[in-house]
Amino acid sequence: MLDLKLLRENPDAVRAGAMKKRMPDRAAAVDKALAIDAELRAMLPKLDAMRSEQKNAGKEMGKLGPAEREAVLAKQKERKVELQALEEKEKQLRADLDAQMSLIPNVPDADVPEGKDDTENVEVRRWGAVRDFGCQPKAHYEIGEAQGWLDFNRAAAMAGSRNYVLFGDLALLHDAVLRYAVDLLVARGFTAVDPPLLVRDAAMYGTGFFPGGEEQTYRCEKDGLNLIGTSEVPVTSLHGGEMLAEDQLPKKYVARSACFRREAGTYGKDTRGLYRVHQFQKVEQVIVDVADKARSIQHHHDICKNAEDMLQAFELPYRVVAVCGGDLGVPQAMKYDIETWMPSRGNYGETHSASRFYDYQARRLDLRYRQKDGGKAMWCHTLNNTVVASPRILIPLLENHQQKDGSVRLPPALRPYLGGRESIGKPVF
RNA sequence: GGAGAGGUGGCAGAGUGGCCGAUUGCGUCACCUUGCUAAGGUGAUGUACCGGAAACGGUACCGGGGGUUCGAAUCCCCCCCUCUCCGCCA
Incomplete structure (x- = not known):
């Protein structure tokens, strides 16, 4: 608002x-x-x-x-x-x-590039060299199915398309990246949160997903509740209706949760593999702070860096793009996407999305703080960014770190989470 | 699912039809007094909106929505939330 x-x-x-x-x-x-x-x-x-x-x-x-x-x-x-x-x-x-x-979108900042859709996003920086495989690398689903790690058919049979089952070491890797992400953010002073996955309309409205996002949302009509598409919704709503004290800020949260998206209107798009699925796990960072534009921008850079540091630890090439106006959502003032190299796509694919909102969400959520020394009541500023979303991140992990025989090398950062092993999988090709 | 008790300002907690935008306490801020890890005194202190250069004036808001009434925090109805007891249950 x-x-x-x-x-x-x-x-x-x-x-x-x-x-x-x-x-x-x-x-x-x-x-x-x-x-x-x-x-x-x-x-x-x-x-x-x-x-x-x-x-x-x-x-x-x-x-x-x-x-x-x-x-x-x-x-x-x-x-x-x-x-x-x-x-x-x-x-x-x-x-x-x-x-x-409630229909009027947040005003995009001056540093948001002009453009009609994601093809016109502007690259800001790039990290990591794209590996030369010397042959056609396998797609993650080829590796996963060959290893017995992935099953789309059984998932579709019981749950419909855009579903998956992870088995064995891939299920463990999935958990490992999520756990790594939480640990990284906790080490950086974020508070871990396990939020509700089913929320009222007020929370969807307050974060700016409603009105407009109803078609993307699974809804439990009987109870008037919505399955979250991101923990941004419950975590940003945490202090809704509250009057915080300035010295309680900033609030920095890292939440791990399941996320649900209907993906209506995406039929025929990204149908193979783990890229676009109805249900996934995500570790999300959310910051609530004072109404100070410069500080919001600083936080924005910091939360991007958190995600980038993780990708670097995973040894995955990525680039950061400034999302153009046409690809920006209703509540955002500015957004960076981080795209990670996915050999099967021959391109970078979106894995992270870092947004700043200023007070747009806070006004809707009635999320305020009182300034120090008897000052005024002000609307907070809010921001969020993905730390990691899985199984999507498994695509670059499997594809970039695959070896000729179909096994997958683990970057050192993840080894402690998988029993110290240097790779997973057996020779299958 | 059944029975009961509650939801009031930053917090705690009064208030059962007009003198209530709301006693009081805590907290916060300003000033004063005094000094010895402190205390005391005085005053101020909600949010939004409308008008105004401002001072200020006005209106709305006591969980949300309707109703009764000339007049509602207070009475009636519906909904939401919290707590207690019973039942069921991962």
Whole structure:
């Protein structure tokens, strides 16, 4: 949610922001919101005055004698009818305004590149040399199925497409990367969190996934609950409705959770393998801090570095891209994606997504803090980034570290999590 | 699933129809006093919105939504949440 004042003072910037995100419908919400706001403001002074009159006259009544009382009472009843009509109108306008406001996207920062979709994201930096295999490397699913680590058919039979079963050492590797990610972040001062996976609409709305993301979300209609697509939702919502003290900030959380996505509208896209699946595990970093743009940007770099350090420890080549306007979501002000080299795709594939929101989520979540020394109540700033999402990260791990015989070398960082072994798998090719 | 008790400001906790935007305590801030790891005194201290250059004035908000009433934190209805007891259960 944006500040209504920003909308009034600089509607062009907000409208241009929505257009930069390639969301013309949402840009239209700016004008709708302003029109409703104008109508509301036109009636408010009159409404407030009427209420004031009504209130004062009512108070006086308590002190009046029976005769005068009758006269005032009659007058009051008249006013009441008039007031009720106005209040009905006010209520409607406020509801409409709120609906439009919740559609208006966060304004992308100046450092967000222009562009229509992910093909126009701009590379910021690159790390690691892409390995020359000297032959066609195997895809992760070829290695995984040959090793008996992966089964898509049985998964599809019981759960539908875009599902998988991990077995044996791959299941252990899956757990190892997640555990490594949690340990890394805990060592850097983050607090581990195990959050709810089923949340109310308010949490989806508060983090900006609703309205708009309903089609991507599994919903338990009976209970009015939603399966999270990322632990960003419950973790950012943790302090929703609270008034934090400035010296409690920043809050730095690292959550490991299952994530669920319907992937509606992606039929025929990334159908093979572990890239696009309905259910996965993710370790997510979330920061809640004071309303300071420079600090948000610093955090943004820090959480990117956390993810990059992990990829470097995994010895996986990656690049960081600045996500362009057209590929940016509704609530983000700026986003970096980290893409890891995936030989089977012959390209970098998205494995991480680091976003900063400023106070956009905090306003929706009613997430505030009080400034030190008796200062004002302020909306917090929020950020988040993937540390690791698996099984997607298993794609580059298997493919980049595969050996000729189909076994997979383990980077030293992961060995302690797999009994000290230097590789997994037997010769299969 | 059944029975009961509750949800009030940063926190604790009063308030059962008008004198309540809300006693009081704690916390916080300012000033004063005094000094010896401290204490005491005085005052200020919610959020949002509207009008205003500002001072300030006004309105709304006592879990959420409806209703009764001239008037609701207070009465009625629905929903949500928390706690206790019983049942069931990984």
